Amino acid sequence: MSEVLTFPSSDVAPSDADVCAQQGMPPTALERPRVAQLLETARRTFDETCAPRAVVALIARDEFAALYVGQGRNDERTPVGEIYGTADALYLFAATVGAELSQRVQELFRTRDYAAAAMLDALASQAADNLANRISVHVNGTVRNDTAALPYSPGYCGWHISGQRALFDFLRPEQIDITLNDAYLMQPLKSVSGVVLIGRRDLHSFEDDYEFCTTCRTHSCRARLRALRAN
Amino acid sequence: MESLTALKNSVIGGDEDSAADLTQRAIDANLAPKTILDDGLIAAMTIVGEQFKNHEVFLPEVLLAARAMNAAMEKLKPLLLSQNVPTLGRVVIGSVQGDLHDIGKNLVGIMLKGAGFEIIDLGHDVTPANFVDTAESESAGVIGMSALLTTTMPAMKQVVDLVHDRDLDSRIKTIVGGAPVTAEFASEINADAYGFDAASAVDRVKELLDITQ
Numbered sequence: 001m002s003e004v005l006t007f008p009s010s011d012v013a014p015s016d017a018d019v020c021a022q023q024g025m026p027p028t029a030l031e032r033p034r035v036a037q038l039l040e041t042a043r044r045t046f047d048e049t050c051a052p053r054a055v056v057a058l059i060a061r062d063e064f065a066a067l068y069v070g071q072g073r074n075d076e077r078t079p080v081g082e083i084y085g086t087a088d089a090l091y092l093f094a095a096t097v098g099a100e101l102s103q104r105v106q107e108l109f110r111t112r113d114y115a116a117a118a119m120l121d122a123l124a125s126q127a128a129d130n131l132a133n134r135i136s137v138h139v140n141g142t143v144r145n146d147t148a149a150l151p152y153s154p155g156y157c158g159w160h161i162s163g164q165r166a167l168f169d170f171l172r173p174e175q176i177d178i179t180l181n182d183a184y185l186m187q188p189l190k191s192v193s194g195v196v197l198i199g200r201r202d203l204h205s206f207e208d209d210y211e212f213c214t215t216c217r218t219h220s221c222r223a224r225l226r227a228l229r230a231n
Numbered sequence: 232m233e234s235l236t237a238l239k240n241s242v243i244g245g246d247e248d249s250a251a252d253l254t255q256r257a258i259d260a261n262l263a264p265k266t267i268l269d270d271g272l273i274a275a276m277t278i279v280g281e282q283f284k285n286h287e288v289f290l291p292e293v294l295l296a297a298r299a300m301n302a303a304m305e306k307l308k309p310l311l312l313s314q315n316v317p318t319l320g321r322v323v324i325g326s327v328q329g330d331l332h333d334i335g336k337n338l339v340g341i342m343l344k345g346a347g348f349e350i351i352d353l354g355h356d357v358t359p360a361n362f363v364d365t366a367e368s369e370s371a372g373v374i375g376m377s378a379l380l381t382t383t384m385p386a387m388k389q390v391v392d393l394v395h396d397r398d399l400d401s402r403i404k405t406i407v408g409g410a411p412v413t414a415e416f417a418s419e420i421n422a423d424a425y426g427f428d429a430a431s432a433v434d435r436v437k438e439l440l441d442i443t444q
Contacts, residue, residue, distance in 0.1 A: 025289045034245060035291045073382075109333070112301060114341065115245075115294035118334055161329055161382040183329040183356050212381050215411040 002057040009050035014126035022122035042119040054095035075158030094173035094193040102188035153194035242275035245295025247302035254303040264310040276345025324375040325357035327386035332379035359389040388420040
């Protein structure tokens with residue numbers, strides 16, 4: 001059974017450093033008045049429009065096994081494929097930082113105000129990532145107090161983007177106005193979906209030696225795992 | 232020329248009001264539109280592109296400069312059109328089907344425009360047919376594709392294949408880029424070029440179109 005969650009925007013508001021990182025800048029970039037001004041304006045819009053909502057549902061391992069296969073287009077070896085079988089609990093989720101925020105970003109791009117658009121886009125994208133992590137914290141609290149939870153999403157790390165279809169069929173995020181188009185893209189654009197895997201801390205230990213890792217420029221999984229270990 | 236130096240500086244500084252005003256003044260002073268474009272606006276964006284490449288300015292500053300250039304172009308464009316001043320060429324850009332990430336693609340478009348190309352931006356989630364149909368109907372010399380997801384990269388090959396299937400290889404060149412895309416991948420799918428970043432994409436497009444300036 002699914003559950004709808006709402007969070008205050010302050011729960012997902014990105015740090016200045018994260019917004020800078022999204023745009024490939026060091027935090028010192030904010031010492032430049034024009035850059036700082038753009039962020040200040042974007043934060044005002046963010047505070048006015050960000051409305052984080054999520055739908056989550058506990059899913060049994062065997063049900064997830066069928067769902068994860070999806071259309072059979074995943075990489076042969078993936079972290080999720082290798083670790084979900086030993087997770088204590090799995091939660092599917094779909095979440096959005098809100099239609100209005102996504103629309104404001106699109107509107108700025110449409111009017112070619114790229115500087116303002118990119119800044120607001122960075123805030124919204126990071127907020128969506130933060131929302132996935134916030135959901136992980138929420139559902140982790142439903143298991144035990146010594147487990148660790150991390151979100152994994154279709155479109156990344158060998159989980160083919162077409163996996164969104166099976167996830168949507170199970171979760172029905174339309175109830176919070178998130179829809180999927182034929183190219184498996186979510187609307188509102190600033191939405192995120194996937195599975196939160198909950199288990200012992202070393203559940204999430206894996207190397208970045210998968211085939212898809214050779215084309216990954218960020219290897220952001222390393223930072224995620226380091227942060228998990230630090231907590 | 233002093234007025235063009237001021238115009239250049241206003242674009243580099245991202246001051247759109249000043250850029251528009253100085254462009255109008257240059258027009259009123261009977262400077263040739265192509266001179267204003269080449270020695271004012273394109274020269275400014277070339278400097279900004281170099282500064283970005285050397286990590287001397289950040290993405291928002293490049294985008295502010297582009298906004299200033301756009302404000303100036305609003306004044307200049309009617310004159311360029313009326314005098315049939317040619318652009319360096321026409322480039323169709325977009326994020327491939329299934330991919331909604333378009334910041335990188337936008338930046339490439341801005342840099343290409345700053346270098347003097349005409350850009351037809353199809354946005355994100357662009358189908359292979361839309362890329363090729365548009366390039367064909369608009370007589371574009373290059374299709375630039377961006378992808379941020381490894382799972383959407385195969386759509387790039389579909390575009391390259393479609394150009395080949397329609398026997399357009401000699402008229403339309405393809406360039407690919409985006410975070411997970413590599414030179415090896417570009418070569419594997421027979422794309423004509425690979426752009427590591429926005430600045431190098433401009434250089435590669437110039438090479439594809441045999442532009443030496």
